[in-house]
Amino acid sequence: EVQLVESGGALVQPGGSLRLSCAASRFTFSTYWMSWVRQAPGKGLEWVANIKQDGSEKYYLDSVKGRFTISRDNAKNSLYLQMNSLRAEDTAVYYCARGIDSDCWGQGTLVTVSS
Amino acid sequence: DIQMTQSPSSLSASVGDRVTITCRASQGISNYLAWFQHKPGKAPKSLIYAASSLQGGVPSKFSGSGSGTDFTLTISSLQPEDFATYYCQQYKSYPWTFGQGTKVEIK
Numbered sequence: 001e002v003q004l005v006e007s008g009g010a011l012v013q014p015g016g017s018l019r020l021s022c023a024a025s026r027f028t029f030s031t032y033w034m035s036w037v038r039q040a041p042g043k044g045l046e047w048v049a050n051i052k053q054d055g056s057e058k059y060y061l062d063s064v065k066g067r068f069t070i071s072r073d074n075a076k077n078s079l080y081l082q083m084n085s086l087r088a089e090d091t092a093v094y095y096c097a098r099g100i101d102s103d104c105w106g107q108g109t110l111v112t113v114s115s
Numbered sequence: 116d117i118q119m120t121q122s123p124s125s126l127s128a129s130v131g132d133r134v135t136i137t138c139r140a141s142q143g144i145s146n147y148l149a150w151f152q153h154k155p156g157k158a159p160k161s162l163i164y165a166a167s168s169l170q171g172g173v174p175s176k177f178s179g180s181g182s183g184t185d186f187t188l189t190i191s192s193l194q195p196e197d198f199a200t201y202y203c204q205q206y207k208s209y210p211w212t213f214g215q216g217t218k219v220e221i222k
Contacts, residue, residue, distance in 0.1 A: 035211075037159075044200075044202060044213055044214075044215050044216045045151070045153070045159065045202050045204070045213045045216070046213065047204070047210060047211040047212065047213065050211075059209045059210070060210075061210050062210065095158065095159065097159075100206060101149055101161065101164035101165070101170075101206070102149060102151070102159075102161055102204070102206075103161045103164065103170055104161070105158040105159045105160070105161070106158055107157070107158045108158065
């Protein structure tokens, strides 16, 4: 069964940095677009960023552009989200999702930005 | 940005009911629309892609229709495990956007 496991969430102060990881298994990771999607407390789902199979194309939500960087390591079957200059409004559960149609999701990792 | 508007925002229904959720895009998105089911503390689950194609392993009681700006998700006979929040999402253009969600509750 396809598996996506996020990690790296933590409590961080405003202005701080965090790197999220998503470990993929049981499918050919290098052949899929991958995405990050978040859900703030009590809110709906919000797409954050995605990356093409070879990393040559990346797209971001306007509010995270210049602060977040999506990347991947196909040799390690891993997706990453480097989050800098974190704000309180970035507090959310962050999910990774597979493919253009987001057909498979991880369980999420919680990021809390607070002093 | 393309805005996705779902209706209703919430609904109460009984086991066995037929439920329909609608999603409207602020501009045409062809059939680049997906539907997801989300339960608290769980991973979102993909139900429908390309507006009407059922994801593998998803029961046929779920169906999707529509194209352009107007879409629907139908659950033919609601079961206890179907009580959840449902989201539509467009992936026609960036930024990808979700509807605000429809919470399906037990009557």
